[in-house]
Amino acid sequence: MITVIEKVAEMRAFITQARKQGKTIGFIPTMGALHEGHLTLMQEAKKCSDVVVASIFVNPTQFGPNEDYDAYPRTWPEDLEACSAVGVDVVFRPSVKEMYPNGWGTWVTVAGITDKLCGKSRPNHFRGVTTVVAKLFNIVQPDKAFFGQKDAQQVVVLTRMAQDLNMPVEIVMVPIVREPDGVAKSSRNSYLTAAERKSAPILYKSLCAAQQLVSQGEQSVQNIVAAVVRSIKSEPMATIDYVEIHSFPQLEEMAGLNQEALLAVAAKFGATRLIDNIILKPGERG
Numbered sequence: 001m002i003t004v005i006e007k008v009a010e011m012r013a014f015i016t017q018a019r020k021q022g023k024t025i026g027f028i029p030t031m032g033a034l035h036e037g038h039l040t041l042m043q044e045a046k047k048c049s050d051v052v053v054a055s056i057f058v059n060p061t062q063f064g065p066n067e068d069y070d071a072y073p074r075t076w077p078e079d080l081e082a083c084s085a086v087g088v089d090v091v092f093r094p095s096v097k098e099m100y101p102n103g104w105g106t107w108v109t110v111a112g113i114t115d116k117l118c119g120k121s122r123p124n125h126f127r128g129v130t131t132v133v134a135k136l137f138n139i140v141q142p143d144k145a146f147f148g149q150k151d152a153q154q155v156v157v158l159t160r161m162a163q164d165l166n167m168p169v170e171i172v173m174v175p176i177v178r179e180p181d182g183v184a185k186s187s188r189n190s191y192l193t194a195a196e197r198k199s200a201p202i203l204y205k206s207l208c209a210a211q212q213l214v215s216q217g218e219q220s221v222q223n224i225v226a227a228v229v230r231s232i233k234s235e236p237m238a239t240i241d242y243v244e245i246h247s248f249p250q251l252e253e254m255a256g257l258n259q260e261a262l263l264a265v266a267a268k269f270g271a272t273r274l275i276d277n278i279i280l281k282p283g284e285r286g
């Protein structure tokens with residue numbers, strides 16, 4: 001039977017009990033509106049944890065003033081059913097007041113890597129993510145926490161936070177789950193009109209074309225980025241936010257690779273901003 005917990009004190013009491021019994025805790029933080037991407041994280045957690053805890057909390061502090069906090073899909077009954085079906089033991093579902101009570105005033109910020117990629121177009125977004133995830137880690141005290149590669153920069157930022165603050169948690173990155181046409185599964189895909197949805201595969205198509213270029217020996221970051229920009233621009237419904245290549249040793253380590261780089265894109269389709277990425281594998285050199 002799945003247990004739903006809404007209060008921090010109850011969540012901590014549950015964890016204390018589980019720890020006394022020597023159980024390991026796997027944790028999947030989410031904002032709900034669950035899809036196969038989230039369920040894959042839960043399945044991965046289940047493989048290596050005695051107790052699987054998922055949180056569902058649409059975190060207001062990571063949304064900008066003109067972003068979609070109010071509109072963000074909330075699908076609680078279906079989410080609970082999905083968690084139950086996949087074998088989650090506990091869903092932690094606090095209210096905003098429970099997480100940010102009157103008088104709350106502490107932020108957790110990670111410097112440097114939060115300024116680029118999504119951090120540029122979403123100022124303060126990562127400050128909200130690191131603050132809420134630090135709180136959730138303190139409440140759930142997981143051995144391992146599972147995050148999707150779809151939000152690769154988030155994985156890098158949270159790994160940095162856990163290292164810098166000596167948090168005894170292993171951050172595990174899980175590969176991107178995609179729709180049959182290549183679009184990365186995302187709760188925000190539900191915002192797309194039929195025409196926008198039809199044009200959305202251009203992101204992954206452009207990333208794959210870039211990998212092909214690299215496999216053929218292209219090594220110039222400038223040329224690869226230019227090719228991706230050209231390719232995305234061939235789709236009139238897409239407006240590019242960024243196309244960037246970065247090297248993040250933590251990601252490469254988690255992906256079991258070395259000498260690779262993250263090629264990440266963000267683009268708007270109408271009012272909806274989608275992100276995607278691949279880890280470029282080196283081509284034949286010389």
Ligand SMILES: Nc1ncnc2c1ncn2[C@@H]1O[C@H](COP(=O)(O)OP(=O)(O)OP(=O)(O)O)[C@@H](O)[C@H]1O
Pocket residue numbers: 029030031032036037038040041146147148149150151174175176177178184185186187188189
């Ligand atoms: N397609 C996917 N494949 C793998 N992991 C995913 C995928 N989509 C989301 N995740 C991961 O699930 C966790 C919770 O993400 P979140 O609840 O924000 O869902 P989401 O679908 O990414 O929503 P959105 O991007 O619209 O906010 C994050 O670690 C995220 O990276």
Ligand SMILES: CC(C)(CO)[C@@H](O)C(=O)[O-]
Pocket residue numbers: 029030031057059062129132133151154
């Ligand atoms: C990690 C997270 C649940 C924190 O609110 C969120 O950023 C997400 O869903 O990726």
Ligand code: BAL
Pocket residue numbers: 062151
């Ligand atoms: N999936 C990352 C959370 C966000 O976009 O706010």
